[in-house]
């Protein structure tokens with residue numbers, strides 16, 4: 001591995017892990033319940049309420065490889 005900036009071969013490789021947590025909350029339970037009520041009366045409300053308050057959490061890991069030149073500090 002050679003630095004593209006200074007041509008030095010004193011380059012270390014670092015593995016960087018980025019963690020992203022994405023939380024999506026369903027906020028349409030009331031709307032669903034209303035629609036359910038209009039369509040199916042009481043069972044519709046129950047169906048609509050079932051979808052309330054559920055949150056979806058997703059965690060993604062992005063692993064990046066970064067090379068750092070020990071000579072000039074260039075990251076690439």
Ligand SMILES: [Zn+2]
Nearest residue numbers: 003006069072
């Ligand atoms: Zn360099």
